[in-house]
Amino acid sequence: MYRRILAVAGAALLAGAAVLVASTSASAxxxxxxxxxxxxxxxxxxxxxxxxxxxxxxxxxxxxxxxxxxxxxxxxxxxxxxxxxxxxxxxxxxxxxxxxxxxxxxxxxxxxxxxxxxxxxxxxxxxxxxxxxxxxxxxxxxxxxxxxxxxxxxxxxxxxPGGNPSPSPTTSAPPGVPGTPGTPSVTGTTASSISLSWSASSGTVTGYRVYEGTTVRATVTGTTATISGLGACASHTYTVAAYNNSGESAKSGATTGSTTGCTSTGAMAAPYYYNGWGSPPSITTVMSATGIKQFTMAFMLSGGGCTPAWDSSRPLTGGVDQQTINAVRAAGGDVEISFGGWSGNKLGPNCSSATALAAAYQQVISAYNLKYIDIDIENTDEFENEAVQDRILGALKIVKANNPGIKTIVTFGTSTTGPTYYGTRLINQAAALGANIDVFTIMPFDFGGGADMYNNTVNAANGLKNALKTAFGWTDAQAYAHLGISGMNGYSDQSEITTTAIWTNIRNWANTNHIARLAFWSVNRDRGCAGGGVQESCSGIAQSDWAFTSITAGFTG
CATH class of the missing domain: 2.60.120.260 (Galactose-binding domain-like)
Structure with a gap:
């Protein structure tokens, strides 16, 4: 199984309206x-x-x-x-x-x-x-x-049918409640604050409450507010409701803003490691030889329906994957777990709703006390399926709300100039839904990179940076701090060749621009086999063992 991605040049058009299921209620x-x-x-x-x-x-x-x-x-x-x-x-x-x-x-x-x-x-x-x-x-x-x-x-x-009547006058909505305020706009940010403004509600208004989820972050009498005391380089999603003596209006649409002061911690130097093929090496040997401290463990799939299992066949806990994770942590490292990939039976299409998918993610998070999860969204069943894209984003929004401090990552394919239609849609939907994704990682391989893998990778990364700026209103520094690169060491499926020298240059560019994550597919392949082409257990080029992992360990963000 190779972790491949096809660069998509255009949208798959939905040529007609969906077939509908009519309400069975007589009061429609x-x-x-x-x-x-x-x-x-x-x-x-x-x-x-x-x-x-x-x-x-x-x-x-x-x-x-x-x-x-x-x-x-x-x-x-x-x-x-x-x-x-x-x-x-x-x-x-x-x-x-x-x-x-x-x-x-x-x-x-x-x-x-x-x-x-x-x-x-x-x-x-x-x-x-x-x-x-x-x-x-x-x-x-x-x-x-x-x-x-x-x-x-x-x-x-x-x-x-409309909503059921309230059971008693004490719980019915009183008349005279203000109209819904306009969706707020972010008017300014610092390293510790986000300023908002919105259009006024109709009707009599006593004041406005600014919400983050269900928590009131500010109460004001005008149509502006500044939320202070925030952490640097953090995203927050807000809605606004108006109130008077009769009650509170419906909440406005949501907007997401991010504080400044973005610097990468370097915690996401995390090449992929896979127990499914490729003669998996001793992970502690790799750690000792390279200094790497973090790995992205692949792949968590569906074990049947909406139940997670490693590669759809190995148990969630108690097997070789848990043994590997335990060994990494015992050696002072940690892991991201990657859901999805190019092939296999995935959770996104199998879980019926964002809530159900979030529950499947939560099983894995709880089983391993995770600090990071990576959703590797590829192929037509997830990446090119808009309903599944939205389901994944909705699930990650729930995960962020239920797991304070967890870092969520989405990883997807790219063209040589940046995100394709579906990548751009994923980014814009993440902003529109307030999904609070921490890192958007592109895979610059199998993307027409040809002989110039360094410049095409940098161009693709800058295209992603610009897409993030457009979707979220970020500065260059903020966008880079939410950006990741996941390459393919040695030969790719399209015979693109990333040498150790090219990967070193990419790593140096990533450090200079303080991006959030650097990874590659895969540690299993980080062994030399000159002239070998695409292999599961080696890179297809002349190199010393674990050279790409050693280079990646030098990523400081």
């Missing part, structure tokens, strides 16, 4: 407010970056429609949150056009669809969603795509 109805924007105002819609507006042309029906002015830095995501019933099927529809065909309709935490033929014509999009066992509200959204221009949407419908 459109429960959205202002579904055709005929009120002439956005309320209760909330649009990121204040980029939403109501227009009179073009419209699908009636006299008004929603316009989203997507820019290079903001996808103009517009949301509405409604009360729903648990364990109930809903159908979301809307008519969209413009945005170069990149107009998305979906349910936050659920599926989304798009249709490229909507570039110049009105096209109806549809999404089916079934609420969870205790779910009482859901958020629907429409959005454009970064840099693809203005989109339009009209005649929204969320078909299904």
């Amino acid at each position: 109805a459109n429960i959205l407010s202002n579904p055709g924007l005929e009120s002439g105002t956005l309320s209760p819609w909330s649009c990121s970056g204040n980029l939403g507006s109501v227009v009179t042309t073009p419209v699908h029906s009636g006299s008004r429609a929603l316009q989203g002015a997507a820019s290079a830095a903001d996808n103009a995501k517009c949301t509405q949150t409604v009360a729903v019933q648990a364990n109930t099927a809903y159908t979301l529809t809307a008519w969209v056009r413009g945005g170069s065909g990149y107009v998305y309709l979906g349910v936050t935490g659920g599926n989304q669809v798009w249709n490229p033929s909507a570039a110049s014509n009105w096209v109806q999009l549809s999404v089916a969603y079934t609420t969870g066992a205790s779910q009482t509200s859901l958020q629907i959204f429409v959005q454009g795509w970064y840099g693809t221009g203005t989109y339009y949407a009209d005649d929204f419908s969320l078909d299904g």
